[in-house]
Amino acid sequence: MATTTGLVQRITRSNNGDACVQVGSSVTQAEAFVLSFDSADAPSISAFKRSVLHLLTEAELAGYPVVVTHATNDSTITAVSFAPFDISPIGPAIHGDFYCVSGSGIPSDAILVFESDTVVAIVTPNLVRPHLAFVAQLPTSIPLGRVTVRLQASSWRSDAVPIDVSAGPLTTVRVLYSGDPKPAPYSIVFVANPALTPEVTALYADPVLTDRPGYANAVSYCLSNVLLSTEDVLRQGDLDAHIRVVSVFDATVTVNDANSLAVERMPNIIEPRRDKVKGFLAPYAETRELDFVVVLTKSSAYDRASAWYTSDDNGRPGTAYVYDGTNRTHRHFSAIPGTTAIPISTGGLTPFHEFGHAASDFVNGALPDLYDDRIGGFLINKKARARPADPIPTNFATYAGTTYGSDQNRDSLGYPSDWTSFHPQPIDGSRPNAMDNFWFAANPPDPRTCRLDRLAYAWLTDRLRAKIFR
Protein backbone atom coordinates (compact mmCIF):
# COMPACT_ATOMS: atom_id res chain seq x y z
CA MET A 1 0.00 0.00 0.00
CA ALA A 2 1.07 3.58 -0.65
CA THR A 3 -0.08 6.86 0.79
CA THR A 4 -0.28 10.32 -0.65
CA THR A 5 -0.63 13.36 1.57
CA GLY A 6 -1.81 16.77 0.46
CA LEU A 7 -4.68 19.19 0.12
CA VAL A 8 -7.81 18.20 -1.75
CA GLN A 9 -7.57 20.37 -4.84
CA ARG A 10 -10.62 19.18 -6.73
CA ILE A 11 -13.36 16.58 -6.53
CA THR A 12 -15.25 15.64 -9.68
CA ARG A 13 -18.33 13.46 -9.38
CA SER A 14 -19.50 11.71 -12.57
CA ASN A 15 -22.88 10.16 -13.10
CA ASN A 16 -21.17 6.94 -14.10
CA GLY A 17 -20.53 6.32 -10.41
CA ASP A 18 -16.92 7.49 -10.23
CA ALA A 19 -15.48 10.29 -8.19
CA CYS A 20 -12.11 11.71 -9.21
CA VAL A 21 -10.15 13.32 -6.40
CA GLN A 22 -7.03 15.40 -6.97
CA VAL A 23 -4.68 15.61 -3.99
CA GLY A 24 -1.46 17.57 -3.74
CA SER A 25 0.21 20.76 -2.66
CA SER A 26 -1.32 22.68 -5.59
CA VAL A 27 -3.56 22.11 -8.58
CA THR A 28 -0.55 21.63 -10.83
CA GLN A 29 1.18 19.27 -8.38
CA ALA A 30 -1.83 17.10 -7.63
CA GLU A 31 -2.22 13.37 -8.14
CA ALA A 32 -5.56 11.99 -9.27
CA PHE A 33 -7.35 9.21 -7.42
CA VAL A 34 -10.59 7.39 -8.05
CA LEU A 35 -13.42 6.26 -5.82
CA SER A 36 -15.77 4.00 -7.75
CA PHE A 37 -19.34 3.30 -6.70
CA ASP A 38 -20.32 -0.11 -8.03
CA SER A 39 -23.89 -1.33 -8.28
CA ALA A 40 -22.63 -4.67 -7.01
CA ASP A 41 -21.35 -3.13 -3.78
CA ALA A 42 -23.06 -4.22 -0.57
CA PRO A 43 -25.01 -1.40 1.14
CA SER A 44 -22.32 -1.20 3.82
CA ILE A 45 -19.61 -0.63 1.22
CA SER A 46 -21.63 1.98 -0.67
CA ALA A 47 -22.39 3.85 2.52
CA PHE A 48 -18.76 3.99 3.66
CA LYS A 49 -17.56 5.02 0.21
CA ARG A 50 -20.00 7.89 0.46
CA SER A 51 -18.45 8.74 3.85
CA VAL A 52 -15.00 8.73 2.26
CA LEU A 53 -16.29 11.26 -0.24
CA HIS A 54 -17.86 13.27 2.58
CA LEU A 55 -14.54 13.44 4.42
CA LEU A 56 -12.74 14.54 1.27
CA THR A 57 -15.36 17.23 0.69
CA GLU A 58 -15.08 18.50 4.27
CA ALA A 59 -11.29 18.56 3.92
CA GLU A 60 -11.48 20.49 0.66
CA LEU A 61 -13.82 23.09 2.15
CA ALA A 62 -11.81 23.44 5.38
CA GLY A 63 -8.38 23.44 3.79
CA TYR A 64 -7.31 20.37 5.75
CA PRO A 65 -4.68 18.07 4.27
CA VAL A 66 -5.63 14.43 3.85
CA VAL A 67 -3.80 11.14 3.64
CA VAL A 68 -5.05 8.95 0.79
CA THR A 69 -4.23 5.25 0.89
CA HIS A 70 -4.11 3.33 -2.35
CA ALA A 71 -2.36 0.35 -3.85
CA THR A 72 1.03 0.96 -5.41
CA ASN A 73 0.51 1.78 -9.07
CA ASP A 74 -3.25 1.94 -8.53
CA SER A 75 -5.22 5.15 -8.17
CA THR A 76 -8.19 3.51 -6.46
CA ILE A 77 -8.73 4.96 -2.97
CA THR A 78 -8.85 2.27 -0.29
CA ALA A 79 -8.80 4.57 2.75
CA VAL A 80 -8.61 8.23 3.62
CA SER A 81 -7.87 10.20 6.75
CA PHE A 82 -7.33 13.76 7.86
CA ALA A 83 -3.59 14.40 8.12
CA PRO A 84 -2.79 14.89 11.82
CA PHE A 85 -1.91 18.22 13.42
CA ASP A 86 0.21 18.52 16.57
CA ILE A 87 -2.17 21.06 18.12
CA SER A 88 -5.94 21.15 18.40
CA PRO A 89 -7.97 24.37 18.32
CA ILE A 90 -10.98 23.91 20.60
CA GLY A 91 -14.31 25.17 19.35
CA PRO A 92 -15.10 28.00 16.96
CA ALA A 93 -12.95 31.15 16.72
CA ILE A 94 -15.22 34.08 17.54
CA HIS A 95 -14.22 37.65 18.28
CA GLY A 96 -14.74 38.38 21.98
CA ASP A 97 -15.22 34.75 22.95
CA PHE A 98 -12.91 32.37 24.77
CA TYR A 99 -10.38 30.62 22.56
CA CYS A 100 -8.24 27.64 23.48
CA VAL A 101 -5.68 25.51 21.69
CA SER A 102 -4.52 22.20 23.13
CA GLY A 103 -1.32 20.32 22.47
CA SER A 104 1.54 18.76 24.37
CA GLY A 105 4.75 20.26 25.66
CA ILE A 106 3.58 23.79 24.93
CA PRO A 107 6.33 26.19 26.17
CA SER A 108 5.25 28.73 28.78
CA ASP A 109 6.22 31.61 26.48
CA ALA A 110 4.04 30.38 23.61
CA ILE A 111 2.01 32.88 21.64
CA LEU A 112 -0.82 32.37 19.20
CA VAL A 113 -0.13 33.40 15.61
CA PHE A 114 -3.11 33.95 13.34
CA GLU A 115 -2.21 34.35 9.69
CA SER A 116 -4.30 35.20 6.64
CA ASP A 117 -3.10 35.93 3.13
CA THR A 118 -2.49 39.55 4.11
CA VAL A 119 -2.42 39.83 7.91
CA VAL A 120 -0.42 38.27 10.75
CA ALA A 121 -1.98 38.79 14.19
CA ILE A 122 -0.20 37.85 17.41
CA VAL A 123 -2.14 37.04 20.57
CA THR A 124 -0.52 36.45 23.94
CA PRO A 125 -2.55 33.83 25.82
CA ASN A 126 -3.92 34.68 29.26
CA LEU A 127 -2.73 31.30 30.47
CA VAL A 128 -0.34 28.70 29.10
CA ARG A 129 0.04 25.20 30.44
CA PRO A 130 1.95 22.38 28.70
CA HIS A 131 -1.35 21.06 27.35
CA LEU A 132 -3.27 24.28 26.77
CA ALA A 133 -3.12 27.89 25.64
CA PHE A 134 -6.11 29.88 26.85
CA VAL A 135 -7.34 33.26 25.58
CA ALA A 136 -10.10 34.99 27.56
CA GLN A 137 -11.37 37.06 24.64
CA LEU A 138 -10.31 36.61 21.04
CA PRO A 139 -9.21 40.07 19.83
CA THR A 140 -10.94 41.79 16.94
CA SER A 141 -7.53 42.37 15.37
CA ILE A 142 -7.70 38.83 14.02
CA PRO A 143 -9.07 38.96 10.48
CA LEU A 144 -12.46 37.42 9.84
CA GLY A 145 -12.77 34.43 7.58
CA ARG A 146 -10.19 31.77 6.78
CA VAL A 147 -6.87 32.04 8.61
CA THR A 148 -4.39 29.60 10.07
CA VAL A 149 -3.55 29.43 13.75
CA ARG A 150 -0.37 28.11 15.26
CA LEU A 151 1.49 28.26 18.53
CA GLN A 152 4.96 29.66 18.53
CA ALA A 153 7.65 30.07 21.18
CA SER A 154 11.28 31.10 21.16
CA SER A 155 12.50 27.66 20.14
CA TRP A 156 9.33 25.86 19.15
CA ARG A 157 6.60 26.11 16.58
CA SER A 158 3.48 24.02 16.06
CA ASP A 159 1.63 23.06 12.91
CA ALA A 160 -0.64 25.73 11.42
CA VAL A 161 -4.29 24.70 11.47
CA PRO A 162 -6.86 26.30 9.14
CA ILE A 163 -9.78 27.87 11.02
CA ASP A 164 -12.62 30.21 10.21
CA VAL A 165 -12.92 33.33 12.36
CA SER A 166 -16.33 34.93 12.85
CA ALA A 167 -17.65 38.04 14.56
CA GLY A 168 -20.29 36.18 16.55
CA PRO A 169 -22.53 35.19 18.11
CA LEU A 170 -20.72 34.32 21.32
CA THR A 171 -21.18 30.77 22.52
CA THR A 172 -23.45 29.82 25.40
CA VAL A 173 -21.60 26.64 26.33
CA ARG A 174 -17.90 26.77 25.72
CA VAL A 175 -15.66 23.78 26.29
CA LEU A 176 -12.30 25.19 27.29
CA TYR A 177 -10.70 21.76 27.60
CA SER A 178 -12.52 18.46 27.29
CA GLY A 179 -10.51 16.50 29.84
CA ASP A 180 -9.51 12.88 29.72
CA PRO A 181 -11.32 10.85 27.04
CA LYS A 182 -13.30 8.69 29.42
CA PRO A 183 -16.87 8.59 30.71
CA ALA A 184 -16.48 10.93 33.67
CA PRO A 185 -13.43 13.19 33.65
CA TYR A 186 -12.99 15.40 36.70
CA SER A 187 -14.75 18.62 35.81
CA ILE A 188 -14.62 22.31 36.59
CA VAL A 189 -17.59 24.35 35.36
CA PHE A 190 -17.74 28.14 35.34
CA VAL A 191 -21.23 29.53 35.15
CA ALA A 192 -22.52 33.09 34.94
CA ASN A 193 -25.15 33.38 37.64
CA PRO A 194 -28.54 34.25 36.12
CA ALA A 195 -30.27 35.51 39.26
CA LEU A 196 -29.35 36.71 42.73
CA THR A 197 -31.37 35.78 45.80
CA PRO A 198 -31.30 38.55 48.43
CA GLU A 199 -32.00 37.64 52.06
CA VAL A 200 -35.05 39.88 52.39
CA THR A 201 -36.23 41.20 49.01
CA ALA A 202 -37.23 39.55 45.74
CA LEU A 203 -34.64 37.90 43.55
CA TYR A 204 -33.27 39.89 40.64
CA ALA A 205 -31.19 39.45 37.48
CA ASP A 206 -27.49 39.16 38.17
CA PRO A 207 -25.68 42.03 36.40
CA VAL A 208 -22.97 39.57 35.38
CA LEU A 209 -25.15 38.57 32.44
CA THR A 210 -24.72 42.04 30.94
CA ASP A 211 -20.96 42.03 31.44
CA ARG A 212 -19.53 39.34 29.21
CA PRO A 213 -16.02 40.87 29.20
CA GLY A 214 -16.04 41.01 33.01
CA TYR A 215 -17.14 37.39 33.14
CA ALA A 216 -14.43 36.33 30.69
CA ASN A 217 -11.75 38.14 32.66
CA ALA A 218 -12.98 36.53 35.88
CA VAL A 219 -12.79 33.05 34.36
CA SER A 220 -9.28 33.87 33.25
CA TYR A 221 -8.32 35.11 36.72
CA CYS A 222 -9.76 32.02 38.37
CA LEU A 223 -7.94 29.64 36.04
CA SER A 224 -4.65 31.47 36.44
CA ASN A 225 -5.15 31.60 40.20
CA VAL A 226 -5.67 27.85 40.68
CA LEU A 227 -3.13 26.79 38.06
CA LEU A 228 -0.32 29.36 38.08
CA SER A 229 -0.07 30.54 41.71
CA THR A 230 2.90 29.35 43.76
CA GLU A 231 0.74 26.62 45.27
CA ASP A 232 0.95 23.81 42.73
CA VAL A 233 -1.44 21.22 44.13
CA LEU A 234 -3.63 21.28 41.03
CA ARG A 235 -0.87 21.46 38.44
CA GLN A 236 1.71 19.11 39.98
CA GLY A 237 2.41 16.23 37.64
CA ASP A 238 0.23 18.01 35.08
CA LEU A 239 -2.91 16.90 36.93
CA ASP A 240 -4.82 19.67 35.20
CA ALA A 241 -4.20 18.05 31.81
CA HIS A 242 -6.81 15.46 32.80
CA ILE A 243 -9.50 17.92 33.94
CA ARG A 244 -12.51 19.01 31.93
CA VAL A 245 -13.15 22.78 31.97
CA VAL A 246 -16.37 24.30 30.68
CA SER A 247 -17.99 27.74 30.71
CA VAL A 248 -21.75 28.36 30.62
CA PHE A 249 -22.95 31.91 29.97
CA ASP A 250 -26.63 32.11 29.06
CA ALA A 251 -28.17 35.57 29.09
CA THR A 252 -31.53 34.23 27.91
CA VAL A 253 -32.63 32.29 30.97
CA THR A 254 -35.55 33.36 33.12
CA VAL A 255 -34.94 35.09 36.42
CA ASN A 256 -36.50 32.63 38.83
CA ASP A 257 -35.65 30.59 41.88
CA ALA A 258 -34.45 27.54 39.96
CA ASN A 259 -31.99 29.67 38.02
CA SER A 260 -30.64 31.56 41.02
CA LEU A 261 -27.28 30.04 41.83
CA ALA A 262 -26.17 32.54 44.47
CA VAL A 263 -27.64 34.13 47.57
CA GLU A 264 -26.58 37.36 49.29
CA ARG A 265 -25.73 37.00 52.99
CA MET A 266 -25.21 39.88 55.37
CA PRO A 267 -23.00 41.78 55.59
CA ASN A 268 -21.32 41.18 52.21
CA ILE A 269 -21.04 37.47 51.52
CA ILE A 270 -22.12 35.90 48.25
CA GLU A 271 -22.95 32.23 48.76
CA PRO A 272 -23.47 29.49 46.17
CA ARG A 273 -26.84 27.69 46.16
CA ARG A 274 -25.29 24.27 45.99
CA ASP A 275 -28.55 22.40 45.60
CA LYS A 276 -29.39 24.28 42.38
CA VAL A 277 -26.30 23.83 40.22
CA LYS A 278 -26.85 20.29 38.92
CA GLY A 279 -30.38 21.00 37.80
CA PHE A 280 -29.41 24.27 36.21
CA LEU A 281 -26.51 22.81 34.25
CA ALA A 282 -28.33 19.72 33.00
CA PRO A 283 -29.90 21.34 29.89
CA TYR A 284 -26.47 22.48 28.76
CA ALA A 285 -25.35 18.87 28.38
CA GLU A 286 -23.17 19.19 31.44
CA THR A 287 -24.94 16.16 32.83
CA ARG A 288 -21.73 14.28 33.42
CA GLU A 289 -20.19 14.03 36.85
CA LEU A 290 -19.72 17.51 38.28
CA ASP A 291 -16.87 18.08 40.71
CA PHE A 292 -16.31 21.82 41.11
CA VAL A 293 -18.71 24.55 40.02
CA VAL A 294 -17.70 28.21 40.10
CA VAL A 295 -20.65 30.59 40.11
CA LEU A 296 -19.51 34.01 38.95
CA THR A 297 -21.62 36.96 40.04
CA LYS A 298 -21.71 40.74 39.94
CA SER A 299 -23.61 41.64 43.06
CA SER A 300 -22.91 45.30 43.77
CA ALA A 301 -22.61 45.07 47.55
CA TYR A 302 -22.09 41.37 48.25
CA ASP A 303 -18.59 40.89 46.97
CA ARG A 304 -17.00 38.47 49.39
CA ALA A 305 -16.67 34.97 47.95
CA SER A 306 -17.67 31.83 49.80
CA ALA A 307 -17.82 28.10 49.16
CA TRP A 308 -19.53 24.90 50.19
CA TYR A 309 -17.70 21.65 50.60
CA THR A 310 -18.49 18.78 48.25
CA SER A 311 -21.03 16.18 49.30
CA ASP A 312 -19.35 13.00 48.15
CA ASP A 313 -21.49 10.15 46.88
CA ASN A 314 -20.73 7.67 49.64
CA GLY A 315 -22.58 4.89 47.85
CA ARG A 316 -20.05 4.79 45.04
CA PRO A 317 -16.42 3.63 44.87
CA GLY A 318 -13.62 5.31 46.71
CA THR A 319 -9.99 5.06 47.74
CA ALA A 320 -9.37 4.14 51.35
CA TYR A 321 -7.03 6.04 53.64
CA VAL A 322 -6.22 6.21 57.33
CA TYR A 323 -6.18 9.45 59.35
CA ASP A 324 -5.11 9.26 62.99
CA GLY A 325 -5.88 5.55 63.03
CA THR A 326 -9.40 5.90 61.63
CA ASN A 327 -10.34 4.39 58.28
CA ARG A 328 -11.61 7.01 55.85
CA THR A 329 -12.35 7.20 52.12
CA HIS A 330 -11.61 9.58 49.26
CA ARG A 331 -14.84 9.07 47.33
CA HIS A 332 -14.50 9.20 43.56
CA PHE A 333 -17.78 10.92 42.72
CA SER A 334 -19.92 13.65 44.21
CA ALA A 335 -23.61 13.70 45.02
CA ILE A 336 -23.45 17.50 45.11
CA PRO A 337 -20.32 19.10 43.65
CA GLY A 338 -18.13 21.49 45.54
CA THR A 339 -19.39 24.99 44.83
CA THR A 340 -18.20 28.52 45.19
CA ALA A 341 -19.70 31.91 44.42
CA ILE A 342 -17.09 34.42 43.36
CA PRO A 343 -17.57 38.06 42.35
CA ILE A 344 -16.11 38.90 38.95
CA SER A 345 -14.06 41.57 40.72
CA THR A 346 -12.21 38.84 42.61
CA GLY A 347 -8.55 39.18 43.53
CA GLY A 348 -5.77 37.86 45.72
CA LEU A 349 -5.78 34.10 46.21
CA THR A 350 -9.57 33.95 46.49
CA PRO A 351 -10.30 31.42 43.69
CA PHE A 352 -7.68 28.97 44.93
CA HIS A 353 -8.74 29.42 48.57
CA GLU A 354 -12.37 28.69 47.69
CA PHE A 355 -11.29 25.73 45.57
CA GLY A 356 -9.56 24.36 48.67
CA HIS A 357 -12.85 24.40 50.54
CA ALA A 358 -14.97 23.13 47.65
CA ALA A 359 -12.62 20.30 46.73
CA SER A 360 -12.90 18.87 50.24
CA ASP A 361 -15.93 17.15 51.74
CA PHE A 362 -18.39 17.58 54.59
CA VAL A 363 -17.87 14.04 55.89
CA ASN A 364 -14.75 12.57 54.30
CA GLY A 365 -12.49 15.45 55.26
CA ALA A 366 -12.88 19.22 55.14
CA LEU A 367 -10.40 22.03 54.61
CA PRO A 368 -11.92 24.93 56.58
CA ASP A 369 -10.82 28.52 57.01
CA LEU A 370 -7.84 28.82 59.31
CA TYR A 371 -8.45 32.49 60.13
CA ASP A 372 -11.05 31.73 62.76
CA ASP A 373 -11.11 29.50 65.82
CA ARG A 374 -14.20 27.46 65.01
CA ILE A 375 -14.02 23.67 65.11
CA GLY A 376 -16.58 21.12 63.96
CA GLY A 377 -16.81 17.92 61.95
CA PHE A 378 -13.87 16.01 60.51
CA LEU A 379 -11.35 18.71 59.67
CA ILE A 380 -8.10 17.80 57.97
CA ASN A 381 -6.08 20.89 58.85
CA LYS A 382 -7.45 22.25 62.12
CA LYS A 383 -7.63 20.83 65.65
CA ALA A 384 -8.23 22.36 69.05
CA ARG A 385 -6.63 22.21 72.47
CA ALA A 386 -8.73 22.02 75.63
CA ARG A 387 -7.60 25.49 76.71
CA PRO A 388 -5.74 28.33 74.96
CA ALA A 389 -2.89 28.05 77.47
CA ASP A 390 -2.26 24.40 76.68
CA PRO A 391 0.85 23.73 74.60
CA ILE A 392 0.43 22.95 70.93
CA PRO A 393 1.29 19.26 70.37
CA THR A 394 4.47 18.57 68.44
CA ASN A 395 2.67 16.22 66.09
CA PHE A 396 -0.53 17.32 64.41
CA ALA A 397 -1.79 14.11 62.78
CA THR A 398 -0.79 10.90 61.05
CA TYR A 399 -2.08 10.60 57.51
CA ALA A 400 -1.45 7.63 55.21
CA GLY A 401 1.39 6.43 57.42
CA THR A 402 3.18 9.75 57.64
CA THR A 403 3.20 11.90 60.76
CA TYR A 404 2.83 15.63 60.19
CA GLY A 405 4.00 18.21 62.69
CA SER A 406 1.98 21.09 64.08
CA ASP A 407 2.48 24.72 63.25
CA GLN A 408 3.64 26.17 66.55
CA ASN A 409 3.49 29.74 65.31
CA ARG A 410 0.57 29.94 62.83
CA ASP A 411 3.15 30.67 60.13
CA SER A 412 3.80 34.40 59.88
CA LEU A 413 0.58 35.47 61.60
CA GLY A 414 0.67 34.08 65.14
CA TYR A 415 -2.22 32.49 67.06
CA PRO A 416 -4.40 34.95 69.01
CA SER A 417 -4.01 34.35 72.74
CA ASP A 418 -7.62 33.28 73.18
CA TRP A 419 -7.60 30.63 70.43
CA THR A 420 -7.59 26.92 71.13
CA SER A 421 -7.27 25.85 67.49
CA PHE A 422 -3.97 25.09 65.81
CA HIS A 423 -2.80 24.01 62.35
CA PRO A 424 -0.39 21.61 60.64
CA GLN A 425 3.16 22.56 59.75
CA PRO A 426 3.21 24.95 56.78
CA ILE A 427 5.12 24.42 53.56
CA ASP A 428 6.25 28.04 53.70
CA GLY A 429 6.27 29.32 57.26
CA SER A 430 7.10 32.84 56.20
CA ARG A 431 3.71 33.39 54.63
CA PRO A 432 0.08 32.84 55.61
CA ASN A 433 -1.42 29.47 54.83
CA ALA A 434 -3.49 29.53 51.63
CA MET A 435 -6.52 28.56 53.75
CA ASP A 436 -5.74 31.31 56.27
CA ASN A 437 -5.94 35.08 55.78
CA PHE A 438 -3.78 35.30 52.68
CA TRP A 439 -4.38 39.06 52.48
CA PHE A 440 -1.72 39.44 55.18
CA ALA A 441 0.99 38.12 52.86
CA ALA A 442 4.06 40.36 52.94
CA ASN A 443 7.50 40.44 51.34
CA PRO A 444 6.24 40.25 48.69
CA PRO A 445 2.70 41.40 49.46
CA ASP A 446 1.27 38.95 46.95
CA PRO A 447 -1.32 36.47 48.26
CA ARG A 448 -0.69 34.29 45.23
CA THR A 449 2.61 33.23 46.77
CA CYS A 450 0.86 31.59 49.75
CA ARG A 451 0.83 27.81 50.04
CA LEU A 452 -1.03 25.08 51.86
CA ASP A 453 0.32 23.27 54.90
CA ARG A 454 2.14 19.98 54.38
CA LEU A 455 -0.73 17.80 55.56
CA ALA A 456 -3.44 19.53 53.53
CA TYR A 457 -1.20 19.36 50.48
CA ALA A 458 -0.66 15.61 50.82
CA TRP A 459 -4.30 14.91 51.63
CA LEU A 460 -5.71 17.10 48.85
CA THR A 461 -3.25 15.66 46.35
CA ASP A 462 -4.45 12.15 47.16
CA ARG A 463 -8.10 13.18 47.09
CA LEU A 464 -7.73 14.91 43.72
CA ARG A 465 -5.84 11.97 42.27
CA ALA A 466 -8.50 9.55 43.50
CA LYS A 467 -11.15 11.58 41.69
CA ILE A 468 -9.18 12.53 38.58
CA PHE A 469 -8.06 8.94 37.91
CA ARG A 470 -11.36 7.32 38.91
Place this chain on the structure above:
Amino acid sequence: MATTTGLVQRLTINAGGSACVSIGPSPTNVAALTIASDSSDSVATAVFKASMVDALSSAMVERREVTARHGDTDSTITAVELPPA
Protein backbone atom coordinates in the same frame (compact mmCIF):
# COMPACT_ATOMS: atom_id res chain seq x y z
CA MET B 1 -22.98 1.92 28.16
CA ALA B 2 -20.03 4.27 28.39
CA THR B 3 -19.41 7.61 26.75
CA THR B 4 -16.25 9.26 25.57
CA THR B 5 -16.25 13.00 25.00
CA GLY B 6 -13.70 15.17 23.28
CA LEU B 7 -12.51 16.59 20.01
CA VAL B 8 -12.00 14.39 16.97
CA GLN B 9 -8.23 14.33 16.66
CA ARG B 10 -7.90 11.72 13.91
CA LEU B 11 -10.31 9.95 11.61
CA THR B 12 -9.55 7.24 9.08
CA ILE B 13 -12.23 5.76 6.84
CA ASN B 14 -11.65 2.54 4.96
CA ALA B 15 -13.66 2.29 1.77
CA GLY B 16 -14.15 -1.38 2.64
CA GLY B 17 -16.55 -0.41 5.40
CA SER B 18 -14.87 0.65 8.64
CA ALA B 19 -13.66 3.77 10.39
CA CYS B 20 -11.25 4.45 13.24
CA VAL B 21 -11.54 7.68 15.22
CA SER B 22 -9.33 9.17 17.94
CA ILE B 23 -11.26 11.31 20.42
CA GLY B 24 -9.66 13.35 23.17
CA PRO B 25 -8.69 16.77 24.46
CA SER B 26 -5.42 16.97 22.53
CA PRO B 27 -3.64 15.06 19.76
CA THR B 28 -1.65 13.00 22.28
CA ASN B 29 -4.39 12.22 24.78
CA VAL B 30 -7.01 10.22 22.91
CA ALA B 31 -9.22 7.16 23.01
CA ALA B 32 -9.39 5.07 19.83
CA LEU B 33 -12.90 3.98 18.84
CA THR B 34 -14.29 2.26 15.76
CA ILE B 35 -17.33 2.07 13.54
CA ALA B 36 -17.53 -1.06 11.42
CA SER B 37 -20.07 -2.12 8.86
CA ASP B 38 -21.08 -5.68 8.22
CA SER B 39 -21.93 -7.27 4.90
CA SER B 40 -25.23 -8.35 6.44
CA ASP B 41 -26.14 -4.77 7.43
CA SER B 42 -29.40 -3.57 5.97
CA VAL B 43 -29.40 -0.42 3.89
CA ALA B 44 -30.79 1.50 6.85
CA THR B 45 -28.10 0.22 9.21
CA ALA B 46 -25.34 0.89 6.73
CA VAL B 47 -26.54 4.42 6.10
CA PHE B 48 -26.91 5.06 9.84
CA LYS B 49 -23.38 3.90 10.56
CA ALA B 50 -22.03 6.02 7.72
CA SER B 51 -23.94 9.01 9.04
CA MET B 52 -22.10 8.66 12.35
CA VAL B 53 -18.82 8.68 10.43
CA ASP B 54 -19.98 11.80 8.56
CA ALA B 55 -20.82 13.52 11.84
CA LEU B 56 -17.29 12.80 13.06
CA SER B 57 -15.81 14.26 9.85
CA SER B 58 -17.84 17.42 10.21
CA ALA B 59 -17.04 17.74 13.92
CA MET B 60 -13.32 17.50 13.22
CA VAL B 61 -13.16 20.37 10.75
CA GLU B 62 -15.57 22.45 12.85
CA ARG B 63 -13.44 21.78 15.97
CA ARG B 64 -16.62 20.71 17.73
CA GLU B 65 -16.68 18.39 20.71
CA VAL B 66 -18.44 15.06 20.23
CA THR B 67 -19.74 12.43 22.59
CA ALA B 68 -19.47 8.84 21.40
CA ARG B 69 -21.37 6.05 23.09
CA HIS B 70 -19.93 2.56 23.21
CA GLY B 71 -19.89 -0.50 25.42
CA ASP B 72 -18.13 -0.37 28.76
CA THR B 73 -15.37 -2.62 27.46
CA ASP B 74 -16.02 -2.24 23.75
CA SER B 75 -14.59 0.40 21.43
CA THR B 76 -17.38 0.04 18.88
CA ILE B 77 -19.37 3.26 18.63
CA THR B 78 -23.13 2.87 18.81
CA ALA B 79 -24.13 6.54 18.85
CA VAL B 80 -22.58 9.94 18.20
CA GLU B 81 -23.80 13.21 19.65
CA LEU B 82 -22.73 16.79 19.07
CA PRO B 83 -23.61 18.71 22.26
CA PRO B 84 -25.10 22.19 21.97
CA ALA B 85 -22.65 25.01 21.39
